[in-house]
């Protein structure tokens with residue numbers, strides 16, 4: 001047995017179905033390519049340092065298993081009430097959205113205006129995309145150049161995410177520069193429809209939330225458009241090291257708000273009253289969560305809550321997230337005085353997050369901008 005990555009190597013040989021892990025004739029790893037470095041990099045070389053601890057972890061047995069996490073029902077809000085013309089219904093629905101955003105930072109919406117058929121088509125296209133060979137996803141710019149897998153910058157296991165994703169600005173999904181015969185044509189067509197519908201939904205929700213704090217109209221969402229917002233397609237492969245490994249490490253979202261479509265597998269957890277709680281999947285609903293920019297703008301009335309995805313040992317999982325973001329030069333100030341945060345541009349915020357992640361492996365986020 002080799003030192004360090006050797007145990008991981010053997011375990012993966014026996015159990016890993018992540019189709020990126022390829023074996024050659026002698027059943028050792030061939031190579032994996034990392035999306036940020038366009039040179040082949042052996043998985044065990046790239047992640048040797050962080051996976052070596054699994055050697056011990058795998059021998060620890062049940063003592064090391066994560067605490068049992070309770071399941072929670074997120075507030076479920078019927079958006080048809082916003083549009084039915086009844087003033088009472090509109091007021092109740094607005095109040096429910098605002099309450100959930102300040103108490104949970106998360107809620108689910110029903111009758112959101114995005115059809116089951118469209119979401120089903122999206123899931124099918126997403127599956128086909130991720131089933132392609134790893135080299136193709138990593139190098140052929142299927143959705144331009146926005147593929148990532150794992151966490152290339154991770155230096156420890158708790159910074160590693162057992163997932164792969166395409167993270168695309170909405171403007172780069174467009175069919176305009178792609179012929180009808182291109183292999184990604186139908187995928188782009190479906191993504192464009194989903195992204196357009198999610199942008200509209202996100203703007204509606206942002207408008208409702210701003211209005212509840214006394215700011216009617218389109219306000220800051222005017223700066224959120226196809227060239228500033230993102231759609232992320234996520235796949236969480238089955239993980240032989242579950243439950244010790246994150247599918248997606250704990251984080252808050254660096255946006256105004258996020259809309260999430262997830263399949264029925266589950267694995268999303270959020271922080272509630274200093275405890276992780278698991279979100280019960282509901283196939284009729286979309287999940288909405290408040291991001292850092294809304295928390296700053298609302299002066300901490302709406303909460304950007306930490307969340308994570310736990311890897312699953314039995315099943316792969318798919319999700320898709322839409323991020324409502326402004327242009328990088330947009331200033332995020334607070335709607336209330338005295339403000340808790342210094343105002344900052346979205347570009348400054350992103351830059352600070354990236355610097356912190358590079359330096360410490362972790363996002364610090366809003367606390368960086370607190371007025372001291």
Ligand SMILES: O=C(O)CCC(=O)C(=O)O
Nearest residue numbers: 232234262268309319321
């Ligand atoms: O897949 C999920 O449930 C969460 C996705 C997420 O948090 C993200 O893409 O930022």
